Amino acid sequence: MNRPTGTGQTIGRQEPTFEAALLGTSFNAQDPGRRPDLIVQANDVGDVIAAVKRARDEGLKIGICSGGHSWAQNHIRNGGMMLDLSRLNSIAINEADGTAIIGPGCLAGELNEALAKRRLFFPVAHAYTVGMGGFLLQGGFGWNSRTNGLACQNVIGIDVVLADGTLVHANEQENSELLWAARGAGPGFFGVVVRFHLNLHPRPKFVGLKLQVFRIRHLEEIMAWADRVGPDVSPSVEFQLVFNRKATGIFSHGLEVMAPVLTDSWRAARDAVAFIDQSPLRSKASLALPLMPISLNMMMKTGEKTLFLPNTRWTADSMWMNDPIDPLLPALRQIADSQPAAPSHALWLNWNPPASRPDMAFSLEARTYLALYGGLRGKAATPADESWATDHMRALQTHSVGIQLADENLGRRPMPFMAPDNLARLDTLRARFDPEGRFNPYMGRP
Template identity: 85%
Template sequence: MKRAGSRGVSIARGAPDFDATLLGTSFNAQDPGRRPDLIVQANDTHEVIAAVNRARAEGLTIGICSGGHSWAQNHIRDGGMLLDLSRLNSIAINEANGTATIGPGCLAGELNAALAKRQLFFPVAHAYTVGMGGFLLQGGFGWNSRADGLACQSVIGIDVVLADGTLVHASEQENPELLWAARGAGPGFFGAVVRFHLKVHPRPRFVGLKLQVFRMRHLEEVMAWADNAGPGVSPSVEFQLVFNRRAAGIFSHGIEVLGPVLAESWSDAREAVAFIDNSPLRKKASLTLPLIPMSLGLMMKTGEKTLFLPNTRWTADSMWMNDPIDPLLPALRKIADSQPAAPSHALWLNWNAPPSRPDMAFSLEARTYLALYGGLRGMAASPADENWATDHMRALQAHSIGIQLADENLGRRPMPFMAPANLARLDALRANYDPESRFNPYMGRAS
């Protein structure tokens, strides 16, 4: 989604620029074929209230977009109103009390840059152009989230326009049930959040990256080593493996072993990633780089330029799993062998969640995380490439406890994304606050 530089307007279906405007709200270059009746580009909170009241008066459902990074293009539905909040992109930082207030259209990279100037930190999204609105609502697996917690845990309040057009504030003290829902409901949240109030943190003194690359023939050995090493890796390291058709350094099919690290000193960071240098597989690596200091902003932009290319049709899918790696190895080999051309890639993430989280809608995570991102460019693609992510995740369902809303594919493969009790509580809140289902529900739900 391109950042708008013009004042927002309302555009009805059938207008000459309707389709271009609609598809321009999505990072995903896929045309889903769905069309709302109306697009409202809100410029401020008053226009959001007016849009919700209009939808209520005209009997329209509402889909919401802030940054457009929904892989499934959840905000684009048939009929109803698409409410575009991308112009609500303000950032206000209060250093004295360690807080920030942002609009939903604020980009992750923009917030990170503003905080860096003040030596402050927030676990923003990994890609620079992700809108913070959708990122925070789905939970927020951000930078340093293994140490600082999910981004939604640092949301201390929201200002939200409800289905009846009223603007309310929610915090632990005021309308706490709305804050509970906003921390993890994702695309199923039943309101339009116009401001997020955040707790910010001291900025880690060292940020850097450790990289090692293996050719794909070593897949089974590398995955077994990573699975065994994962539980002992410091929370300051985002230990992850990426299957890449154009792996760094070898420019062919390989496995990138990545260790982004945020620590209080270079020596602490070196110690945290030493397990990569000390790996018994190091001699089989085609490339091993030393720990490289790198700004968070540069890492965010590099990821977008190498993996998340524009003008790409995306299909993503994911799974949380607690199973050991051995039963999964044949399936991982099939995933690699059938992997479409770059920028399609697979991500294995060592997560090892803490034993408890605050009480919030977000409630499903596991030891490790696997996500497939099928990215197609050009006109022609085989059915196997089009369905690569979905088909392989479906084949692995027996090993999965559910999916993460950040990489949801509920319209094509409904799976659990929340603990049953939390989902029931969320449904009850939706029935109370949005009895007419003004705001669109999830695209799919597991039975």
């Protein structure tokens, strides 16, 4: 993925710079084989309005790209216009009222750095280079989201260019149905968001990481323990298990028990992660580190140097589940046994959401989350490696209540991602605001 350089252009498919401009928008180094007819690299809101009007006049469908981190490369479709918003990356922070207005092309890490200087906080994505545009629209499982809510719950307004080229503002009072949709519609949103208005939080005073690493032979007992203790883990802890063939510290097939923690004191953090040292399995750890203070910035950058490497061909897939883990253990063992080389990895996340959330498009989540990230580098991958994430998620499908749009794989494996009533309302709004279907629908849906 390339950061935008120079003034944005409109680039037709026959032009020599087209391929690099298109594929350079994508974090995923896979070539999806799809090609739009033209790329419009917007420099400002005026360019976005002009592009949408051109698409309307010429009958073109529109695919939108902010940070290009859609694993499925949702913005790259056959035919029509690809609208690149990466240059709309402004950040304006209002310290007095604890709000910010950002462009969709602003990166998670950039916003986090700007806020850190002012001791303010937003639940940005976990990796530095994720675009805020797509992240906010799909829900946004950000840092401290179990405490501060999903990122989309902290969007208090949007400025959006609709299918007819008009620019409107939406908040809780004005055009509120657009804000409702923007909180969770993700890659099925039916307008171009050119500015997000965000509610900010005081910055947690302590950020740390607790880490234990086990050999993969302990997988079943660790997963069963994690599933058992998960519901009682403090919301300030992002309790997760990651298994990969090059686990931290042991550089071989292992399982990392990771617990980033964001609190207001070292003491509170220590208490919140104490359950890890109290585990009966502790003595089996190959590596057990004490709670370490670490900056969020460092964690965001480290993730992209270890697990989420760029220049990698990725296939991600995911599932939400309420089922207890025990019946899934044989399938998890198969996932581990067949997992391709690092950076491919599996993530189990203790989510345990609150009993209710505000009414918004986002409406599907569950007790735990499982995601597979098949990351291939070089040419040695086998067909089984290529389809590892999709095949194993398909095999586990009956245990799942649906998928997360953050790690969607809808083109290959369409699955529920929203409560049925919310999806029906979203479809009604789409028919009203985008009657001609100007904006691409979800992949896997007509």
